[in-house]
Amino acid sequence: MSGPLRLLPGDGDTLPALPRPRARTRRRPSWAEDPIDELAERLVEQVATAVHPYEVAALLESDGLTGDQISERYGRPDLFTLAGDLYARVPRHYPEPPPAPDPWRPDHLRCALRGLVFALPGLAYVLGAGLWHGRADLSGLIASALAAWAWNQGLSHRAYLRLAAEGRAAAGRTLRIGAPAGALGAAATGLAVSGPGTSAAFAAGQSCYLAAASVLLVFGRERALLLTLVPVAAGAGAVQVWQLPIALVLGLLLATVLLAVLAAAHAIRAAVGSEPTAAGTTPPLLRSLPYGLFGLAAGVLAALAGAEDPRSVVVLTLSMGFAEWLLYRYRSLALTALRESTTGRGFVLRSGRALAYCLGAYLTVLGAGALLAGTSPAALLALGALLWTALLLQAFSLAWVPAALTLATAVAEAAAPFAGIPSGPAQLIFRTAAASVLVAAACRLLGRPTPHR
Incomplete structure (x- = not known):
């Protein structure tokens, strides 16, 4: 050939397109097993609990994978691509944490x-x-x-x-x-x-x-x-x-x-x-004052109940061990409700059920004891509900509300005969009203997660 080659387009013949250099990544035949599946199976537990591909990348890096291994063995250009592939292949699975010990058992x-x-x-x-x-x-x-x-x-x-x-x-x-x-x-x-x-x-x-x-x-x-x-x-x-x-x-x-x-x-x-x-x-000393006032009020209410019927005080005294057991039981149930609830409304319902269960169990035992002792159960049940709910709130360091309400009830019952109100009806009315207010306060105050933590 004696003439120069024409290299400009449109000026005659052109050079054929030069082939591009191929990537060094080795491709595997379609029939070969994908080693990424094997890697995913080996690391399935760790990858399933990851919340982001970067966690998988950190896991692979700690496993000792090098860049050459990633490109030659797994056919991926870099660590993050391989991590993203693994993250996409393995379904998410977050195991439940082991149950914590119950401090209120x-x-x-x-x-x-x-x-x-x-x-x-x-x-x-x-x-x-x-x-x-x-x-x-x-x-x-x-x-x-x-x-x-x-x-x-x-x-x-x-x-x-x-x-x-x-x-x-x-x-x-x-x-x-x-x-x-x-x-x-x-x-x-x-x-x-x-x-x-x-x-x-x-x-x-x-x-x-x-x-x-x-x-x-x-x-x-x-x-x-x-x-x-x-x-x-x-x-x-x-x-x-x-x-x-x-x-x-x-x-x-x-x-x-x-x-x-x-x-x-x-x-x-x-x-x-x-x-x-x-x-x-x-x-400070002031923190213990409402507990002392409650002790005084509870003593006055017990003395007034004994003046009306001494057998009711005997039944109330015998029930104190079971009442304390139920205080622990409520705290245990409330802690379980706190762990299992995912919404505020759900916790309110569970906490309310626990309160109804424990208070109902105590009143059932108290009523059975009153019937066995041959005393009227109405006023005793009202007093039991008042005292048990007050003790429950005190267990959560919510002391002023039960102390003030119990003390007001004791004063009202003591003053009732001077106002011409018979002791029996006065005790039933005042105790029932105070117990109702205190139970409503317990539902409201203990229906929030904060006191249970």
Whole structure:
């Protein structure tokens, strides 16, 4: 060829198109098995739980895949393309987390023990019934008991707060000062109302026992407290068969008081001498005030119920162990509802069902006890609903509403006879109204997730 080649279009013949360089990626025949399927099968658990392809890319990188392996073995240009392919091939699957331990699971034995130590002290009144005479002596015992209940409720709450915030040593120091002061104040109240005599001595022993029992309950020494009640329980059983001499009666009562005081002193000494924990913030005294007011109001309501029919107080006292068990049960059910609910309305419904179940169970047992005891169940059921719902709100540190409502109910019932309203109808009306308001408040306040966390 003698002439030059023409390279411009339209100027005659042109050069044929040069082939483009092919990618170095090796293509696999259609009949070959895709190794990406094998990779997806091997990493299916990890890929299925990923929420973004980047998580799959991080997984592949940690698995040691190199760029050459990705292009030559899997036929993909880079790591992120392979990760996206794997993410698209494997369906999403997010396993449910394992169930967390339930911190509010009721301790059946502990609740049964607490029910016994709540009920058995009433046998002291059976054993020592011959030690007081007349209205003044009885009024002194009631006044002393009300002062002790109010003080010990507030003291126990403060001790629990310091136990949680600062440890056992701080709670022990609180009880070391507060328990003797409360016993002295309650004994002085009984003496001031009834005057000197055997009734004042019984009130002093009652005050010492209630202070010691509060100490033992705060530190979880229910078994020790139960053992201190053996002399009184034995004496109350014996007095049903024989007429015991006064000296023996006094000895049995004094034995229970001394055993309780010694057990409480030992518990306080052990707590104060325990290892100190990290210093926390000392809670203010005002936080325990509504608990003390509730203790006073509950004592007044129980005394008024006993004046109308003493059998109702016996039934109410015997039901306290089951009432405490139901408080734990409600908290457990509410925590389950919080885990299972996906909407606010769903939690409200589940929480409401738990409240209805627990309150209904308590009232059923209380009504059965009233029928067995032969007392009218209406006023007792209203009182039980009021006290149990108040205790439930207090368990969530919602204390002022139940304290104020219970105290107002106690004042209204005490003032009803002076207004010419019979005690029986007044108790039924005021307790039912207060219980209805308190249940509505519980549904509203506990129907939010915040108090349950």
